[in-house]
Amino acid sequence: MSPSSGTMDPVRGRVGGGTIGGMDRDDRVEDLSEAECLRLLGTVPLGRVVYTEHALPAVLPVAFRVAADGRLVLALRTGTRVARALDGTVAAFQVDDFDRAGRCGWSVLVHGRAEVVRDAGERAALHSGGLLPWIPEPGPEYVAISPELVSGRRVRPDAADQDTCPAPRPHCA
Template identity: 40%
Template structure:
């Protein structure tokens, strides 16, 4: 009897922290997940990894600013997939979101993150790297 693929090899591989962070740093866009009015909210944003934080910018009135003022725990996910080859990876960072108020850090982070959208992205938010998880999807044997 021949063993099936699922019994002999895993199509996914858990990533270590350093590899996951390297992949996260290799893409400019991810999705921020937070609670807004007691419901889950997801926003696509661009980011950089700097000083052991995911750093993003937000406009005045952004829904994220309330949770960030409170230091709420959020999740940040980024990924890349090759649909034809059925391969890819996904990384999730979970940590406290905080509005950056230190003038020196705020200037440094603002210079590092060029927002993709306009509209006065004057606020800078850092997300701690408290928990970093990731996985890679490998091609199936035989294509």
């Protein structure tokens, strides 16, 4: 890579700084700290789990919660293949929130080892705490992902769109 084209970030697999293809990097896009990513995970109730099914990538929207120990606990319907496919594997989990009118938002991606929650007391506490699958029947079955890699990006609104992006929304701040 030449000095004018920036440097390669091996973790994120993209070029940072400098110019890309002769164009300046968009300064509206901001990489988020791990702490900010973890905070944002707690602001939305649904995300997408990415796993492998029949040797192909699969993506499923799921209800989730950030547990006190930092794990992401996914609520799945009992009896689906998803929990079996996830158990003991490395999975990805993605959440986002966007304001279409303001053309701003954020996205967080987590990679980590997934394990079925087998402890009956923990399952009962999750259920009584209101963590239910997006489609609640039959259910629930829980899978926990222990975050190992966490990354995120925020897209700030264009100057022309500043007034259309609602100020109270945390992703547009």
